[in-house]
Amino acid sequence: MTHPSAELAEFAAQLAYEDIPPAVLRRAEDLMLDCLASILAGSSARPVQAMAQFADTMGPAGGPSENMVTRRGTSPLFAALVNAASAHMVEQDDVHNGSVFHPGAVVFPAAIATAQALGRSGRDLLTASVAGYEVGIRVGEFLGRSHYKIFHTTGTAGALAAAVAVGRLLNLDNQQMLNALGSAGTQAAGLWEFLRDAADSKQLHTAKAAANGLTAAYLAHEGFTGARHILEGPQGMAAGMSQDADPARLTDRLGTRWTVLETSFKYHASCRHTHPAADALLQVVQAQGLALDDIAKVVAHVHQGAIDVLGPVTDPATVHQSKFSMGTVLGLIAQQRRAGLPEFDAALDDPAIAAFRDLVEMELDAEVDAAYPARWIGKVTVQTRDGRTLSGRVDEPKGDPGNSLSRAEIEDKALRLGTYRNAASKEESQALIEKVWGLAGTELVGRFVG
Amino acid sequence: MTHPSAELAEFAAQLAYEDIPPAVLRRAEDLMLDCLASILAGSSARPVQAMAQFADTMGPAGGPSENMVTRRGTSPLFAALVNAASAHMVEQDDVHNGSVFHPGAVVFPAAIATAQALGRSGRDLLTASVAGYEVGIRVGEFLGRSHYKIFHTTGTAGALAAAVAVGRLLNLDNQQMLNALGSAGTQAAGLWEFLRDAADSKQLHTAKAAANGLTAAYLAHEGFTGARHILEGPQGMAAGMSQDADPARLTDRLGTRWTVLETSFKYHASCRHTHPAADALLQVVQAQGLALDDIAKVVAHVHQGAIDVLGPVTDPATVHQSKFSMGTVLGLIAQQRRAGLPEFDAALDDPAIAAFRDLVEMELDAEVDAAYPARWIGKVTVQTRDGRTLSGRVDEPKGDPGNSLSRAEIEDKALRLGTYRNAASKEESQALIEKVWGLAGTELVGRFVG
Incomplete structure (x- = not known):
């Protein structure tokens, strides 16, 4: 046999x-x-x-x-x-x-x-x-x-x-x-x-x-x-x-x-498909000292699987569903520098997070998609309210084998x-x-x- | 909703x-x-x-x-x-x-x-x-x-x-x-x-x-x-x-x-895909008074689903699998005029039934396939050892709504x-x-x- x-x-x-x-x-x-x-x-x-x-x-x-x-x-x-x-x-x-x-x-x-x-x-x-x-x-x-x-x-x-x-x-x-x-x-x-x-x-x-x-x-x-x-x-x-x-x-x-x-x-308390972008955004907001209100728009450059799973979640109705909302996750990163369990509990009814969701888009990225699923690359482009365009990138999100706990x-x-x-x-x-x-x-x- | x-x-x-x-x-x-x-x-x-x-x-x-x-x-x-x-x-x-x-x-x-x-x-x-x-x-x-x-x-x-x-x-x-x-x-x-x-x-x-x-x-x-x-x-x-x-x-x-x-x-104790052909063969053997040994070949004219489900079962190893063997079912009809639970129990080790399996073929039939699954038409062609070619046909197998118990x-x-x-x-x-x-x-x- x-x-x-x-x-x-x-x-x-x-x-x-x-x-x-x-x-x-x-x-x-x-x-x-x-x-x-x-x-x-x-x-x-x-x-x-x-x-x-x-x-x-x-x-x-x-x-x-x-x-x-x-x-x-x-x-x-x-x-x-x-x-x-x-x-x-x-x-x-x-x-x-x-x-x-x-x-x-x-x-x-x-x-x-x-x-x-x-x-x-x-x-x-x-x-x-x-x-x-x-x-x-x-x-x-x-x-x-x-x-x-x-x-x-x-x-x-x-x-x-x-x-x-x-x-x-x-x-x-x-x-x-x-x-x-x-x-x-x-x-x-x-x-x-x-x-x-x-x-x-x-x-x-x-x-x-x-x-x-x-x-x-x-x-x-x-x-x-x-x-x-x-x-x-x-x-x-x-x-x-x-x-x-x-x-x-x-x-x-x-x-x-x-x-x-x-x-x-998992470092963040959300769907894994959000983690690469979350880490990339964390890099940008920490390096530039940005707060939630400083941001005019975020484009997360993602693989197709992220769009398939997260795409339908535009207006999360529960804490659990909010963990599949790219906008909520990136909002928490910008607001709290952290997307853990208590942060998600507080986010669902936070109007600032709800407003931030409308500023977040996902775009299919050829490089990210080609590397997936062997590697989960994180890439974001951030536009600030004062007119700057900033980029963040991580090649391995926190918790991955090469960046483990x-x-x-x-x-x-x-x-x-x-x-x-x-x-x-x-x-x-x-x-x-x-x-x-x-x-x-x-x-x-x-x-x-x- | x-x-x-x-x-x-x-x-x-x-x-x-x-x-x-x-x-x-x-x-x-x-x-x-x-x-x-x-x-x-x-x-x-x-x-x-x-x-x-x-x-x-x-x-x-x-x-x-x-x-x-x-x-x-x-x-x-x-x-x-x-x-x-x-x-x-x-x-x-x-x-x-x-x-x-x-x-x-x-x-x-x-x-x-x-x-x-x-x-x-x-x-x-x-x-x-x-x-x-x-x-x-x-x-x-x-x-x-x-x-x-x-x-x-x-x-x-x-x-x-x-x-x-x-x-x-x-x-x-x-x-x-x-x-x-x-x-x-x-x-x-x-x-x-x-x-x-x-x-x-x-x-x-x-x-x-x-x-x-x-x-x-x-x-x-x-x-x-x-x-x-x-x-x-x-x-x-x-x-x-x-x-x-x-x-x-x-x-x-x-x-x-x-x-x-x-x-x-279900009238016969076998996979439903075998029933139309079983009833059609029963018609032939009863009308002509044929015994198992009188038959040289049987072609069952079937729908594709029957071939998909029954096709892999060529040499049944268990009583249960033999209920998915068109050759075994038709052999019992020819031998016993019946394919019930006791008949299947006896058939598995019966060399006459085993030999008969080699005489049975399934062929995709356009009319039967087009009617399926709304109607399960049974059609068989039987060649006898004395050289006759006989046909059997049922439009509704025994147990179906129009031919119910x-x-x-x-x-x-x-x-x-x-x-x-x-x-x-x-x-x-x-x-x-x-x-x-x-x-x-x-x-x-x-x-x-x-």
Whole structure:
């Protein structure tokens, strides 16, 4: 069995802790902490609470896996579902540029819930998580830009990523892992249509990607079979949902290229497509000492994907939708030098920000678009009210692999996220950090908070 | 709000028992019995048992909804999941020709589980089920033939059908129902790729369509929002998964055209694409008194959809896959004059049937293809070993609306399905029949078996 889906399955089933370079393991810990803190930060939001209510109605009253939103135990399925719904809520979770995929939000909730239920070690959890990242990111790259125009890759590729992480913890063999991929791929879903209505579907996509992937892996463990060529087959995912799928991406340097290391942290609390322009504008306003009122116009020179995703959001109706509004993000950068969670909460009803949105335009830029998605270049042109035309440019936004966050910056971000809206206390957030940093020496993955 | 998705949502939210003609209600009862008996018939199958095991691991230990596979109570989510997995297992459940969609397998498991949990009446259940059929079938017609080439419409349109049925029982208002459609549509999935591997995904597709639709409706009840144009929007289902979607089909004569009445019963225990040719061959072998050995060659003149779905199945490895093998089905017709569940069980290892498969060819037929999917014409050409060339033709296969089953035939089929592999006793199956026939007078929907 030497087709791409089978090679991926074999890699995932056979990956051992000892195969993974220490730098990859440390980065996986960074990303896990970033995800867990994001889950806490999102936990009080209305869509997340609705999902938690659904889980209470449909799931067991207790169980071995940690629902971090309700702080109660449940079965792995509902812990994965609810925690994944929360992980993406505040738009602070990680992203892999080349695949335009948020791996952490789907991989960690599924893997942690399973590790807790099965009594696995921290090393097992890290190994499974790395397997989920490596497979999911390659699936996202394979599905390509045409897929992302309509489909939310985190929902689609995410199901396979979660299936692999859970499958590794279940010790699936090669054939079972291939079955898990088949069952995950045939459940893969998630459409961008919700964006123009500011609807809650993004939380549903991450929740269901984690839960569906977990379902696929557990079913495979029970002997349930799936398509063997779900990715590249003539009636598989690419055939149905992509026009530019490249099978070579699926198995690109498996075991030597570590996409975990290519995964970016989010510095701003907004859609990643806004970050390059935000960093470029930050450069201009800091260098020139500009305030919001000094600016007459901003043109963000962007890739087509930014226009596809952000274009429909002209007048954001919710805080969540405002994170997909280029005008809001650039307004906060000009006004506050920062676009974090508290800044977005204050911005929605700020007339100065609303007025600034009308001064912001996006324009397709040939250089930026050609570099995307391998590199996310930020370019802005600013016209000031006193008649100057200024340019800003960043070649790698803050949080990208070449401009990454230090452990101190990651800890600081985790503390801010964990204590946002009093989701957790400072002590609980600090304990969470310590628990993740000590994971490789933990024999039994237990609860992460409270 | 007068776009197609909104019109569908309003129809579903407002449909009242009194709006539905008695003939439609009686047919809905027929279809419900057909589905419940199919659930029993499938209950011992390996993929269904795997799903039941998964539900036991992840779900609550008890609950108000009836898991007909394990005969235990659970929450609505897991009852819908497991019963829907079983409903399609033996390929005897209903089909709507124009949409190539199996509505019963997804609508009834979700609706019954919800009605049981909420303490609704038989009339409520019938109303909700009709709403699910009417919406789901129109969604299937809308998505069109291009969709069905890659996607299993029962998995995709099925999620919306189930959402509507559950949403009606939850008394969702127009806006909540539209949210439920949005959340169902963005979860819609199911790829045909599994067919060439004889994998278990068909059971996963019905299970998840029912469970995902139920999830969408319950979430909408909790205030969770969805895309308002999930069907026809620029990043919605049609944009991502169809090349020939026709929005006019979505709202075609809502409230006056009753697609429940257009829904066919399956007479043979095989994929519906085999039925027209099976009936046409039955005509020839009965008229001419031909036995299996008398036949040198059969050409089935079919529509493209039959070639797409059945073409990959040349050497069936399982009983389930053999139901997608035109050669096996026609062999049983020639050998047994019948292609029911026991006949398929015996056929897989029968060398005479295996040899006959090599004598069967499918050919695309312009007339059959042009009529499809509105009409499923059956045409065969038979060459006998003594040198004759014979033709058979049926304009409407047995079980289609113009050639439907009587209540006596439906009862007979339900008894055969219910007692298949001792799923239920004859007495239990008889009681199930009586319960469904009395549904319109039932104040509280309780358990259907055991």
